[in-house]
Amino acid sequence: MIKLQQALYDWPTKSFEQSLKNELLALAPGILPLQQGVAQGGYVDDSDLQFTLLDKSATAHQIVVKVGVFFSEIIAGCSCGDDPVSEHVYCEISIHIDRQNAEAWFYLV
Template identity: 40%
Template sequence: MIRLTKALNAWGTPEFEGALKQEIEQLDGAQLPLQQGLKTGSYALAGHKAMLISTSEDAGIIRVKAGIFYSGILTGCACADDPTPVNEESEYCVVQLDIDKQTAETAISLLAE
């Protein structure tokens, strides 16, 4: 389970956005729905940046909407004579993070935007 402890501890302060972005950017890409959010590529690459879009509180949960910028590639057949160049493509997806205010446990889901 993902725990965004620094973000939870900074909730309600001016440091919240920075703490949240830092924790999201330190997550392994496999912990985010990057593969499912691909629009042009077929494989999500490591390395992503986060942008806070909105926040709200609801029954013990901090609900965050965040944009994730990352890169993907369109893979070919990987044959020795494959002429397809492997170019990185910019990708973007929007996720919702539900942070439990007691435990910092965080559920992350892809939004269709």
């Protein structure tokens, strides 16, 4: 299970956004559901992820955050001279953080 401990600790201070971004960047490749967000059937290049906080809210049990994610999609196999091709992609992810143990779940919006 993925934990976003620092983001939970910093909720609801002004440090929350930066803590969340730092923890998301530190995740192992493939953890975020970005492959579902590719537009042309390629592969996610998560070497240069960028996040934008779009919305945040909380209940007694969880923090819910919506983030925009910018990344590159590698499109291979088109038999072109410049194969593979890289395209910029944007998708949105909903992140649910348990307020008791910092466990996080990620959903493509």
